[in-house]
Amino acid sequence: MLVKTYSSAVQGIEAYSITIEVNITTGTKYFIVGLPDNAVKESLRRIETAIINIEHRMPRQKIVVNLAPADIRKEGSSYDLGIAVGILAASAQIPCAKTADYLILGELSLDGSILPVRGVLPITMQAKTDGFKGIILPTQNAREAAIVSDMEVYGVDHIKQVVQFFTEEQALTPTIVDLEAEFQQHFDKYDIDFADVKGQENIKRALEIAAAGGHNVILIGPPGAGKTMLAKRLPTILPPLTLEESLETTKIHSVSGYLSAAESLMHRRPFRSPHHTISDVALVGGGTHPQPGEISLAHNGVLFLDELPEFKRTVLEVMRQPLESRHIHISRAKFSVEYPASFMLIASMNPCPCGFHNHPEISCVCGPTLVQRYLSKISGPLLDRIDLHVEVTPVAFTELSSSRTSERSEAIRTRVIQARLMQETRFQQSQHVHCNAHMSSKSLREVCQIEETGKTLLLNAMQRLNLSARAYDRILKVARTIADLDGSERIKNEHLAEAIQFRSLDRENWSG
Incomplete structure (x- = not known):
């Protein structure tokens, strides 16, 4: 039968x-x-x-x-x-x-x-x-x-x-x-908050810009300056997952086997922090029987790479294409699969092997050659794909011992959501563009118009820092996000100047 x-x-x-x-x-x-x-x-x-x-x-x-x-x-x-x-x-x-x-x-x-x-x-x-x-x-x-x-x-x-x-x-x-009730009940619950961070107002500003535009960030500073603590709080200021994003993210975690029995839906944006010993395949996905990698598990969320120069160079280089295309294509002899990989990259690193280069109080024991060799572990093409380079300095004792309450994540997230709404309206005709970091070159020319004085400012920066065409685009995208946070329809010179200052690693003689 x-x-x-x-x-x-x-x-x-x-x-x-x-x-x-x-x-x-x-x-x-x-x-x-x-x-x-x-x-x-x-x-x-x-x-x-x-x-x-x-x-x-x-x-x-x-x-x-x-x-x-x-x-x-x-x-x-x-x-x-x-x-x-x-x-x-x-x-x-x-x-x-x-x-x-x-x-x-x-x-x-x-x-x-x-x-x-x-x-x-x-x-x-x-x-x-x-x-x-x-x-x-x-x-x-x-x-x-x-x-x-x-x-x-x-x-x-x-x-x-x-x-x-x-x-x-x-x-x-x-x-x-009840899908709606399930989604609304848990999406806004975090155990950490930006209010826990004393000082570091300039770093919080940089992360607010990154969250508002979906930009990639690298934090450079000495040990104990708070790079990891700040990075872990980035998801708390990102806009909540939409239901569509939540379903897409849940599918990836379901296929990977990371969804618990008590969790029917991903309520919060994922935060993935792989160890620096990770392999190429574990990061981007694949294997004999292909599985999603860390970049796909971070889809619609944050991928945090702590101590970036300690990762193998080959591991970092395989990220270059997914950072641009926002998906990863795995090909095998008999079949191929495609995983989404639209994530925000946030990386942290020490400025040199000892960690104290450019420290205001502790002397660095590394010579200029050693510092340059350490920084060169990260390739120029990868740095070009990171929009904001942020120097993190140690917090003074007076700041640490202050009883002043810092701004809560909820207040920052309100401004971020408002900026994202402006971007959603701007890109409503573009199917795959939802924030400034994702805009194409064509869109960039249309929405990132600058004044003549702004062009002169940008020209000087390009010449002094020897920036690539990709870095030029990144500056314009960040400036557009700063303008959105300011509620401005056009990019002003002060927005452009602030965006240029977030190219620390492009600065001449930064490594001494």
Whole structure:
């Protein structure tokens, strides 16, 4: 008897419905075909034991399981439950009338328990597109799937519940999540705040500009000056995730397996801070079976690279293309996948190996050559892609001991949101541009008009700092953001002057 059930495969962050065809005929062996990996091939042993342990019969006949389409590689253990239901239906132990209405996925334990799987959100979204009535999956994944509206989502803990559902012995309770309430309840909760930071008003100003325009930042300063503390607070002043951004970010974390059972939706912008020993593949994504890298996990959020010169040069250079295109394309011999990678890069570094170059009180023990060699670990093309170069100086004791309350993140975020609204209005005709940092060269010429005196100011800066064409564009984009924060329709000379000062590493003889 031939029976069809349905499951799903994930490539990149997109899902594809998979038809599980189970045919039982005369014979003695089990076969599974359709480009399965080892985890899928081993599933028949898990399924056989689970079926026996729930006191059902595993057919002692020839069983052929085909996973179609056969040209898509099937990986992982999420097909276990769908195959098990197919075998039980094909051997007439459960009715097959309703099996085609539901997409079924879950890993089986030997005792019949059902374990969680990855990629549930894109799978459920695709199941809705393909017209399935509902989805049956592990309880731990149910809340994640339930954020997709107009789908019956049934979370189960044991294969017995699935059998009883199809035999109509016991109904399953659908999981329901109020998406709007879920989103609004958690999106604005942070344990840290800019009010915790004493002094450093110029650095806070730079980060406010970065947040308002989506610009990349590098913080240069001695140890203990507060670079990491400031960087960690950047997400608290970014605009809240929109529902669309939240779903897109959740899909990436779902595929990567980083979404907890209690979390159905990403409520806050991600903040990723990989260690400097990270490999190229771990940063940008890929591997034998491609997975999203740190730049994709930071999509719609912040990627923080602490002690930038300590990262391998090859690791830093592979970021150059994603910083411009905001996606990463992973190609393999038989397939390719694309991951989104629209993130804000914030990096920090010491100005020299000892960390005290240009320190107001402590003498640096590094010579000019050593300082230059340290800075040269970061290539010019990468620095060109970083809009704001900010020098961080130590906070004086009087500032640290002051009882004066600093401005809260909420107040800064209000100004940032207002500036972003101006940009949304400005770029409403551009589908993929939402902030100043993303604008194209064509848009740049249209919206970044400057006065003649401003052109002279910029010309002098270009000549003195020997800036590239890309750095010229970056200055104009930052100046446009400063003007937006000021509520100005045009870029004034003071906006341009402030933007130019954020090119510290371009300054002549900066390294001594």
